[in-house]
Amino acid sequence: MxxxxxxxxxxxxxxxxxxxxxxxxxxxxxxxxINLFFSPVQIAEGKAPLERQIRAGGMVKKGSVARDPDSLAATFTVTDYVEDLEVRYRGILPDLFREGQGVVVMGELQPEGWLRADKVLAKHDENYMPPEVAQALKDAGYSPEDYQDKAAEVGERPAAED
Missing domain, CATH: 1.20.5 (Single alpha-helices involved in coiled-coils or other helix-helix interfaces)
Incomplete structure (x- = not known):
């Protein structure tokens, strides 16, 4: 050459x-x-990675919100009416954050089974549910009517699917 x-x-x-x-x-x-979405059922089954940034969503369980009066720390439970996920968040919760409403949280799943949230995203109006939350509830075996009925049983007011 x-x-x-x-x-x-x-x-x-x-x-x-x-x-x-x-x-x-x-x-x-x-x-x-990459922030993959996981429902509480998928997290309970061990499909979500530990200590990596993920998104999780469902409905805020009625009576589960606890705020620390001395700081901005809050804990609450996200449910898909099959499994529950404890979420711990330090910061100001969105104005639209309420018990019985759809929510998506971004954070890291801890080995103890709770999620340390960095962001909490609440829905924007009465008739909206984040698509991931609606799909997770459908995957858990609930139609929109089913999870409205289930929420009524436990005293929650769910949002209708968009």
Whole structure:
């Protein structure tokens, strides 16, 4: 092989190697930023990763909200009427956050089985339920009518599906 051709081959191999490294590093960085959604049932089954950022959602269980009077700490239970998930949050809860309403929380699942929330997202009006929450309730075996009936049994006021 001539020197000129050999030099071009090395340059092309170098560029391909650099491109592969850039793609690999980009995919690695994106992997840690993916927030997958899990319902309380999936979390109870052990399908959610521990100590990684996830999203979980369901309905805020009636009578489960407890606020610390000396700080912004709050604990509450998210349910899909099959399983419950304890959530601990330190911060100001959204204005629309209420017991019996749909909610999505973002945070890390702890080995003890509770979720340390970094964000709490509440629905925006009476007739809206986050799509992930509606799907999780459907996967748990509830139709919109079923979980409205179930919520009425336990004294909650659920939202209708959009």
């Amino acid at each position: 001539r020197a000129k051709r050999k030099q071009k081959l090395y340059a092309i191999l170098g560029l391909v190697t650099l491109a592969a490294m850039a793609v690999g590093l980009t995919l690695y960085a994106l992997r840690s930023n």
